[in-house]
Amino acid sequence: MKEGNNKDYQVSGGLGLISSRLLVEGPIQKDKSSFMISGRRTYADLFAKLSSDMKDVKLYFYDLNAKANWAINSKNKLYFSGYFGKDVFSVSSLFGSDWGNATATLRWNSLLSSKLFSNTSFIYSNYDFNVGFKTDASEMNFNSHIKDLNLKQDFTWYANARNTLRIGFNVIQHTVTPTKAEGTDIVNNKRSRKGLENAVYVSNSWKASDVINIDYGLRFSFYNVLGGNTYNIYKNNQLIDSIKLANGKFGKNYYNLEPRISASYSLNNTAAIKIGYARNTQNLHLMSNSTGGSPTDAWIGNSYNIKPEVADQFSIGFSKNLHNNAFELNTETYYKTMQHQIDYRDGADINTVPDIESELLFGKGRAYGIEILLRKKKGNLTGWVGYTLSKTERQINGINKGQWYNAKQDRTHDLSIVGIYTLSPRWTLSGTFIYTTGNAVTFPTGKYVLNNMVIYQYGTRNADRMPATHRLDISATYERPARKNWQSSWSFGLYNVYGRRNPFAITFKENKDNPQKIDAVQTSLFQWVPSITYNFKF
Known part of the structure; x- marks a missing residue:
């Protein structure tokens, strides 16, 4: 996180359809100490209400950052930083989860000599x-x-x-x-x-x-x-x-x-x-x-x-x-x-x-692969293409008869393409495409009833796959003419352009027409999510 401005007070942020942010920074004692406080909050779950099967879904996160620094003298500086963030996901009163991090850091930087x-x-x-x-x-x-x-x-x-x-x-x-x-x-x-x-x-x-x-x-x-x-x-x-x-x-x-x-x-x-x-x-x-x-x-x-x-x-x-x-x-x-x-x-x-x-x-594991990154750094069109081909496996006695099997984090393919095009001094266009092989998982192969409870039987460990995740996001940013002590821009975006239903989770239940069959039910969160954000700084 950058340090706060130790000369002037500044405010920047953005107001959008699915998220907003605010940052305030300035001197505590001019040229000697400064502070910075920022916060974000998303409310993408408002769009979920537009879908009949997700009207009871809550999905959002928020975080707060704070930082202060003080130059004690030319050789010693103190830094304090704090962070608090939380993610919330729930489906009516049937299921809910939240997870978050809180951190605080006090750091003393000292110049003991010209070289130490x-x-x-x-x-x-x-x-x-x-x-x-x-x-x-x-x-x-x-x-x-x-x-x-x-x-x-x-x-x-x-x-x-x-x-x-x-x-x-x-x-x-x-x-x-x-x-x-x-x-x-x-x-x-x-x-x-x-x-x-x-x-x-x-x-x-x-x-x-x-x-x-x-x-x-x-x-x-x-x-x-x-x-x-x-x-x-x-x-x-x-x-x-x-x-x-x-x-x-x-x-x-x-x-x-x-x-x-x-x-x-x-x-x-x-x-x-x-x-x-x-x-x-x-x-x-x-x-x-x-x-x-x-x-x-x-x-x-x-x-x-x-x-x-x-x-x-x-x-x-x-x-x-x-x-x-x-x-x-x-x-x-x-x-x-x-x-x-x-x-x-x-x-x-x-x-x-x-x-x-x-x-x-307990056992052993191995992982191997190749990573390729091609980056374009000059011209009106910049961006990069990144691709990873990899394999991650485990071998543990008592699982899969001691044979090698896919680790949960095994990802055969991981592709990202990012393009940024400067159309004019005021307009910038960008697009991002990602593709990732689905998680390695173990799906049930059968079931039986014990004490009135349905017990699933599972097959070979991690031999199945969640569906692949892929999507295309596009955006455009318009820089408005600058005014004295005021800069602003408009950003327009569309998340998941072609409406891919990427998997969030897969659950299993009995087939209503044939209780001997097991149906896999995929839960997906969002298809298309449009966004408009007004960005400002003064």
Whole structure:
């Protein structure tokens, strides 16, 4: 986020049919400190009321940003920033969900010498997710959250003309609440769990020669499972032991070294090749239900059963400027191996089970692909074409007979085309087309009735696909003649020009005419959404 204007007060924003925004900035103490406050609110759900099957839908988000900075002296500055945002989606009183983030950051930037800089940051963040279902017979509500407290220290030392050294550490306390379930027939109050994530790192950017640049570094991370909870230990999904940790006590520890190196070689003034390797670890894990895009996904941290996920990625790329830098071409291919991957066992009870870890299996993963980006930077017509061809898979004993299968996030094709055309000094036209392969999911292949409840049987894990998502958006902007201390423009747009019904979720129900059959029902949110926005700045 940019800093506020420390000389003059300014207001900018936009008033539109589906969203509005406002930004206010100015000096607190002229030339020494400034502030900036901005907010947005969408109300696209008003258009949903025009559709008979979506008249009870609510779909909107809002967010607020605030930032202030203060130059203590020529060598020290303080920055404060805050963010709060929330998304809401509901269908009458039958289904509703909301999720949001709140963050606050205090940063101290210090010039210790002409070559040494310091950044000290204190960061608070909180993520909440809530979802509820209601029928005539029952009601269920699920909620989860992640709260982080983070201390981060970074030093940058410009040692000489060829070397820039970076060193630092950070400490994060995670408080993670997996999905709690409360309902007509069940109350499952999963307790929050805490973990301490620590890391120290050192890296160097080395200009080895006029044509070779090398970046290399090492990060040492260690994670401590913290007390205040009881941790179960499982073997083959069977409970074999329990450990109760008191508050303030340390439990299981995990240590990882994360080396990384990348190098670029300039072939000439317009072309370069690059190669790289990096190891990364992940200590918070997103558990996603693959049976139709359930909104009750859960975050969990490391424990006695769950180890940090480790990924090793190798990449090689090529870049070239074409036609006197009018075009820029970037290509990269990569291969990634992953350890300690997590997925649910077949038939897992993910929402109401007392301990979600009893439903987990562990294995390995791999991902590989190629990315191509062609950008046009000059002329009346600018824009880019980006395409990714990729594959992401998992291999976990107990799933698909130990064979490789599609990960939920597997996307074979991802295409984006953006064009911006300057028609005149006042008119600008733009268009965006996107295409993405649908999520890998597991659809039911049969069903049976148990205790008057319909139980679905599922086939091969993630062997099915949601329909592909694609759409075309167009817009036009007219810059009005500037007046003293006032600038304004009109923007006109149409979202989803050809009315594609992109899938939001797929649910299953019995066929009314043939109860032995299962019907898949796709939920789509919007077809065409026109927009008009008046933009202003003074």
